[in-house]
Amino acid sequence: MGQITLEKVTKKFGNVEVIPPLDLTIHDGEFTVFVGPSGCGKSTLLRLIAGLEDMTSGTLRIDGQDATAIPPAKRGLAMVFQSYALYPHMSVRKNIAFPMRMAGVDQATQNAKIDAAAKALNLTDYLDRRPGQLSGGQRQRVAIGRAIVREPSAFLFDEPLSNLDAALRVGMRLEISELHKKLATTMVYVTHDQVEAMTMADKIVVLRAGHIEQVGSPLELYHTPRNTFVAGFIGSPKMNLIDGAEAEKHDAHTIGIRPEHIDVDAQGGPWQGKVGVAEHLGSDTFFHIHDTGLAETITVRAPGEVSFDHGDTVFLTPRDDKIHRFNAEGLRFS
């Protein structure tokens, strides 16, 4: 079991309110991702759940039990840190064994669990090495191993992949997702990378300045962002947000259209502009279109290889049914 409930939780550092009153329920077995720009309070929120920071007010419940005043060690949660936070003076085996040693688990059980974790995480050959002798990806796996053997009611991940290079990050992302499928344990994952959020989460919590902007499944957020902030934050490349006359045509203050929902051709269409930069990914081509009179840049995603060059005049056709409409407060109304 691992249901985590936050009720009217607040956090102040001195006079600065980092987390204004916040309510959130993370269901048992769910993979929940906290995402938001840096400084939005996502890491603080995770540390409040972990118990590494004290709440200023509010209640934290783990499986219904009030855990507000329980020290981190007793909350039954395991945490994986951005810096891996391995014990540099201990071998991999000792690192993984540490939580069990603290819990007074007998040696035979310890060894069995270490071997199982090492096998699952491909660390069997490295058990006698020190963390300093491992690569970044291996270190992160050791950190995960150390978390697994505790059999926690929930895993907390604090930007665990930010220190890895791009290729490793994709691999580790998959490994963590697979681990979640296998263990079916609650996982709370903090990242500033919306791609990680979209690919891994069952539920995404978008945060800005300590406020929850929206909670929902990745596709809910993608299809029906509650406001312009979520609309701009979720999805890559970003949704195009257009104000002014064009928005008024749709009876809105702002309209949003995702790059993949705009067709581009040389013949004709309602919008016109000049190609700035074309990014060819093979599978897709991203065009950054200038001089449209709508916004500084309109990003368009064309499937496959489309060859327009810098300076070419192109026509853009948004798909009307994919247009998001927002009012003056930035809230979605259809």
Place this chain on the structure above:
Amino acid sequence: MSRTVTTQRKAINTALAWGIGLLIFFPILWTFLTSFKTEATAIADPPVFLFFDWTLENYSVVTERSDYARFLWNSIFIAGGSTILGIIVAVPAAWSMAFVPSHRTKDILLWMLSTKMLPAVGVLYPIYLLFIKMGLLDSRLGLTLVLMLINLPIIVWMLYTYFREIPGEILEAARMDGATLRSEIIYVLTPMAVPGIASTLLLNFILAWNEAFWTLNLTAAKAAPLTAFIASYSSPEGLFYAKLSAASTMAIAPILILGWFSQKQLVRGLTFGAVK
């Protein structure tokens, strides 16, 4: 552009370094040489440097006249004891200042350091009276306590600097892994700070070994360490330089040897943080 150092410049620098090094070391060398001279050669004018009749007489007289082993043991006991006690008190103190600082931490650190700016003699009278009342005069326990307290600010400062270099996330990880505060300090913090703790130990041991003000004022015979052993040869009826030198050499030899073998640790410890 890289800086070019000419051979000539290098040679001058090397000579200069050696010169300064010898200058600093000269008093110790002179003491060492004098300890092998007769009393007459020791005060000869002009002074004799190397070419004299080397004799071990001073050493045999000194060991005959005083119980070197007892002074040595007292020194080891007092220096070692005050260092270990100091570490036991300073590790938790430095831990809390480094990892859970309050807005007063900086003030406390400065206040502790400020106690080192007070001349020791300023508190001699109160401490002397306290020692009499508590029956600690001329006791190893008393001296151990005083030296521990005298050096505590330095130990706390050094450990604080080392602990600040240890990433807090590792300690948080230990907390998440179920470690109590005690296990966190014993199994995670201390082993990671071993190099720092070792150089703090060494430096403090040396400071305590050489401490002469309190050791001379608070002891008579029973608890007197090697500093008192040296002092006993600067007698009022006239100085016997050769014997004084022999006593000095015997007193500083153990700490010099210790310092020689641990110089790597010491240098690392003293420059820690500054060079990084």
